[in-house]
Each structure stands twice: as structure tokens, then as C-alpha cells.
Amino acid sequence: MSAGSIRRAQLVTPFGVGAMSVLVNGTSVITAGLDHWYVIDSPATIELGEYQAHDWRLEARLRVREFRLPPDYRRRPKGQDARNTNLKVPVLRFPRWSFCMYCKRLELSPLTMAAPVECPDPKHAHGPGESKKKPPRMSQVPFVAICARGHLDDFPFREWVHRSLRPSCGGTLRLESRGGGGLEGQVVICDTGNKPKGCGAERSLEGIMNSRWDNQVERTHLTDQLVSIQSPFYCKGARPWLAELDGICGEPLRGALRGAGNVYFPKVESSIYLPRQVGAVSATMHELLNRADVRPILSILNRIFGAAVTAAQIRADLPLELFKPISDAELLAGYRDMFGLGGSTATALPDNGTAGDENDAEEGAETLTGNEEWRHPEFQLLRETPVDDLLTSKETGVHRELSGFLDRVRQVETLTETRALRGFTRVRDESLKLTLGKNLLRRHQLSAEQDWLPAYVVKGEGIYLELNQQRLEAWEQRSEVVARAQKITENHGDVARLRGLPGRAVSPRFVLLHTLGHLLINELVFACGYSSASLRERLYVSDTPKRRMAGLLIYTAAGDSEGTMGGLVRMARPESLWSVVANAISDAKWCSTDPVCMDAGEKGQGPDSCNLAACHGCALLPETSCEEFNRFLDRGVVVGTFLHPRLGYFSDLLAD
Numbered sequence: 001m002s003a004g005s006i007r008r009a010q011l012v013t014p015f016g017v018g019a020m021s022v023l024v025n026g027t028s029v030i031t032a033g034l035d036h037w038y039v040i041d042s043p044a045t046i047e048l049g050e051y052q053a054h055d056w057r058l059e060a061r062l063r064v065r066e067f068r069l070p071p072d073y074r075r076r077p078k079g080q081d082a083r084n085t086n087l088k089v090p091v092l093r094f095p096r097w098s099f100c101m102y103c104k105r106l107e108l109s110p111l112t113m114a115a116p117v118e119c120p121d122p123k124h125a126h127g128p129g130e131s132k133k134k135p136p137r138m139s140q141v142p143f144v145a146i147c148a149r150g151h152l153d154d155f156p157f158r159e160w161v162h163r164s165l166r167p168s169c170g171g172t173l174r175l176e177s178r179g180g181g182g183l184e185g186q187v188v189i190c191d192t193g194n195k196p197k198g199c200g201a202e203r204s205l206e207g208i209m210n211s212r213w214d215n216q217v218e219r220t221h222l223t224d225q226l227v228s229i230q231s232p233f234y235c236k237g238a239r240p241w242l243a244e245l246d247g248i249c250g251e252p253l254r255g256a257l258r259g260a261g262n263v264y265f266p267k268v269e270s271s272i273y274l275p276r277q278v279g280a281v282s283a284t285m286h287e288l289l290n291r292a293d294v295r296p297i298l299s300i301l302n303r304i305f306g307a308a309v310t311a312a313q314i315r316a317d318l319p320l321e322l323f324k325p326i327s328d329a330e331l332l333a334g335y336r337d338m339f340g341l342g343g344s345t346a347t348a349l350p351d352n353g354t355a356g357d358e359n360d361a362e363e364g365a366e367t368l369t370g371n372e373e374w375r376h377p378e379f380q381l382l383r384e385t386p387v388d389d390l391l392t393s394k395e396t397g398v399h400r401e402l403s404g405f406l407d408r409v410r411q412v413e414t415l416t417e418t419r420a421l422r423g424f425t426r427v428r429d430e431s432l433k434l435t436l437g438k439n440l441l442r443r444h445q446l447s448a449e450q451d452w453l454p455a456y457v458v459k460g461e462g463i464y465l466e467l468n469q470q471r472l473e474a475w476e477q478r479s480e481v482v483a484r485a486q487k488i489t490e491n492h493g494d495v496a497r498l499r500g501l502p503g504r505a506v507s508p509r510f511v512l513l514h515t516l517g518h519l520l521i522n523e524l525v526f527a528c529g530y531s532s533a534s535l536r537e538r539l540y541v542s543d544t545p546k547r548r549m550a551g552l553l554i555y556t557a558a559g560d561s562e563g564t565m566g567g568l569v570r571m572a573r574p575e576s577l578w579s580v581v582a583n584a585i586s587d588a589k590w591c592s593t594d595p596v597c598m599d600a601g602e603k604g605q606g607p608d609s610c611n612l613a614a615c616h617g618c619a620l621l622p623e624t625s626c627e628e629f630n631r632f633l634d635r636g637v638v639v640g641t642f643l644h645p646r647l648g649y650f651s652d653l654l655a656d
């Protein structure tokens, strides 16, 4: 089976490896591991070059050689070029349990089953004189079982109904609905009147999704109560997307609906491409470098000569004609860019979080560099005026009305973003070590020299702005401002503690820039007619002395689109941006649900109570636009509150 009509970018997220989706024909499937991507009948017909993508910083961070774009399916034309045709992303049928709407029978089918499952129950058999009717099609059950180590299994109906870790009864199972909307009305039955004959056991599904924290240890009803707490039913480590139904685990297992939000949390790392040397390598050169007849040769040269290679040595081994128009300087710059060799003053990356530091190598293999460290080089380059085929940012003045509030505004005419899937979690969206994530994506691990991750690359454009440093530093000292950020930190800490996760200090400048980003995106959507899902925020915020940041990038992000064709960049011009900011700030003073929204801000509202004055009526965005799951938002720090109208950073902007 193949992923069929799922869009390419969606195969990175949200329907990447290990995620479930429903095909057009109604079959629920799980996207298979990377071992079988780009595998077709004959290796001669595959040319990976067009799927390979590079971002040297992200490659170093995730310890891979390259990224690969999910294949698009092309039919094989008769007698013509067969390269890269018939490539499919494999999927497997999951959950394996199907259910008959008519006779309620449960039936287990293989992962590889491509045809619809027909109900084998004798009830549908036709008598001698009857016309030959097909037995009804079964549909897959909505229930699965998950564990916090990323495993996913079929719901253990047979074990559950027989209250046994290893039931010997092989009777026909049925799943009956006995009224009531809840799980208590869903009853598993081991049918006595059918072949294979059952034992008559019955049990409702009540409680299968329950869990509780007991001394920082999470206990689940399914594990503790399938038999008893003395005889727990643990996860078996199943990874159906790798076609592994048995493994090693021992974590508590819980029931879940296959479409529920806790079944799959993709870990996607995003990078804005930073040229090693701005303007040194053209887009044409990048394309040449990625050719299948070029890259391997350069890799060999790099192994032999490293940074000491000469232009003549490179030319001697490459197709002469191709590189004729390329100057020696660009050739060498492209080579260095490719292997992350040397650097230049323009983009000296003091803490680029790449694998340079030997001491960090061990740790780095497990834990990724902090977001702040990772973002800082992006910040450093965006705020300048780089001109490069892959990243161009231009100075545009700050409108006089905004001059005390913003220090810099940039029109980011071109940017290139790579988004790579490096793993996923289930049950909770928690941190995931690099190797553990990779282990979930494929059965057979590759060495760092061969390793790759699925990604997609988008060319986009954006508006970059920075807050006024002086005003910001004075503002964030104010006690009533600190108190609001503190409230969010505490609310988040309470929830984190309950889940055994570390807390996080949320600073006033973070809440301010984050909320400003949401308000501006909402205004841009209103004023320019973009779909809000096509705009994305990227926050550059840090209090750390070495890398203080207070910047915000709003950029186009739609996976398959070509950006907004300059529309967004035009909005960064002083007059336009002034009107966008003024409208956004003025609208933010009143939410359609006020005074409720502002009042709720005194306690906290929204996801995990991590927002103060911010709700769907004023400051929330589609999930794809927000980096923080719509948490850590507050209009109060932007425009002030009813009680403290002067509290906001922008309170004086439209003061009457």
C-alpha cells in the first residue's frame, strides 16, 4: 500500500513515519519507517539527486549526511525515461482489528492487507436459493494502545475480556454497543454461540484510557487492571510502522482513540538556511553541487584534502563544461559550504551549536543544542542585510511613530527553511533524545556518514522586527510586568510537575514578542487576505548576556506554495507596517469576549492555563502558525489591562 494522495510535505508532518492517517478508501494506515522509502524494483531507475536537500547547520545538529524530500508519485511512461517513477511512500494497515457493523464481530488482519476486509461471520452466509451477496466490509476499530516510549499496539481485546495476560480461549470476539455514549457502553464479548466457540466472558471498555500519577510514577488502568495490580499487563514494545509486533518494553500501556491528540507528537526541527559566506555561492552553484555526478566526487576530495583542496584539483575531477561559468572563488566557497569548512567574518557563528566542540560530542549525540543557542546565528544574520540567493534581507526604515518601540525592521525577501522530522513521542509531547528519535524512524540504523532524515524545504519571505532595547529593558524591570510573566511560569510549572516534566521560566519579553507575533499575524490575515495557516512565527528571544535577542520573524510557510510573491515583504515598508501595528495594537485593547477574557487573565486560561488575557477571540492562531502550541500569550503585556492600562509595552503607542 502507499500513501496515495497525501501531500508530500505532509509526509514529513503531520503524517510522517509512525503517524496514522485515513486513505481516500477509508482504510486507516500508518506511515512506514524510512527503511523502505525510495525502494523500487530496480536500483537503476532511482536517481536520488532530486530528492536530496542540504542545510549544513541542520545536518550537523541532527548528525545526518543529508535530508530527503518525500517522493512524489509518477506513473512510468511506456518506453520513456523510467527514472524516479513508481516511487511510493509505503504505509501499513493499522489498527489490525476490524469490526463488523452488522454482526459486531472483531477480526484481526495482517498489517500488509491491502484489500478491504470482509466479515467472515457465518451469519452473513447465504442459503442455497439466495442470490450471491457479498459479505459486508468491516471497518477498523477506533481503539489502539500506546506507551510513553513511542510504542503503539493493537488494543488487547482478547486479553482484556478474559482478564488474562495470555488467554487460552480463542473464541469469536464481538464489540457491542449497549447504549450510553461512554466507554462503559462498549462491551467486548467472547461469543458462545459461534465458531470458534467462545467462553461467554464479557467486559466493558470503561477506564481503558485512564491514568494517574502516583509519586511521580504514572500508572495506567489498562496495565494495572487488565488482570490486577500484582500481575500488570505491560507494553510489549510493538512498532507496527516498522512491521515489528513484538519488542522489548515494560512501560505502562494505555488505551487511546487512534485519532486522539496524544497518539503522535512529531519532533520537527526547523532551520533557516544560513550561507557560510553571504553571496559567495549562487543558487545555480547549489544545484550543481547537489548533482548525483558531483557530490560523491567532492566527498572523496574532502576526505583526501579537506579544507586544503585547490580549485584546480576540484575542476580536474568534475564535468568540465558544467563548471566552466563558475569562478574559482565560488567553486571553493561552494565546496567549503557543503562540508562546513572554514568560515568567514560575515557569518562567523560563535555558538552555532554544530558538532565542532569535541567535549560536547558525546552529549550532543543525545541532547540537541538549546533553541536559544541554535537560533542565535539566525538572529545575527537576519538583522543584518545579507544578500544571497538563499537568504536576502533588506533594510527598511522604522516609521517615526514606531521609532521608540522598534529598533529594526527588515524586509526578508528570500529565505529558505528546512523542516526535518527527527522522531516523535506518544502520550506526551516531551523532549526526545536524538538517537532515540532516530531509532523510532527506522529498523536498521545508518552510520552518520549515510544517515538521512525526511524533510521539506520551503522558499519564503518575511518581515523581521526587533524591539527597542532601551524601552524593553526598562519595561521588563517593572514589578507588575514581572508578576504577569511569573504567573504564567507558575501555571506552567504546576502542570509540568504533575506530569513529571521540567518547568520553564517564561520571561516578560518572551510573552510580549510572542503575543505581538500573534496579533500581527491576525492583522496581516485580515488586511492582506492571507490564510492564517500560511503565515508562521519565529521567535528570537533571550536574556542570556552573550546572546541577548528580542526579535520576531513572521514568514510564509505553506509547504507547497511559493510564498506570497512579495506581498508580505511589502508590508514591512514603514507606512504599511505602521498601519498593521497600529491596527493590531488598537484591536488588542478589546477582545470580543471581554471583559471575560481580560478577567480570565488574572488566573490563567487556555491550554494548561498558560495564557493570561488571550483567547480564540483575540490572540490564538492555527496550530501550524505557532511555535508554542498557543501557550504563553497575554494581551496585558502588550496593551495593558483594565486595572493597569499603562502596563503594556505598547500602552503609549496609541495613547490619546
Ligand SMILES: [Zn+2]
Residues within 6 Å of the ligand: 100, 101, 102, 103, 104, 105, 119, 120, 121, 124, 136
Ligand atoms: Zn459481520
Ligand SMILES: [Zn+2]
Residues within 6 Å of the ligand: 162, 169, 170, 171, 190, 198, 199, 200, 201
Ligand atoms: Zn473466551
Ligand SMILES: [Zn+2]
Residues within 6 Å of the ligand: 147, 148, 149, 150, 151, 235, 236, 237, 238, 248, 249, 250, 251
Ligand atoms: Zn512501550
Ligand SMILES: [Zn+2]
Residues within 6 Å of the ligand: 591, 592, 593, 594, 597, 598, 613, 614, 615, 616, 617, 618, 619
Ligand atoms: Zn480574548
Ligand SMILES: [Zn+2]
Residues within 6 Å of the ligand: 514, 517, 518, 537, 621, 625, 626, 627, 628, 629, 630, 631
Ligand atoms: Zn505562537
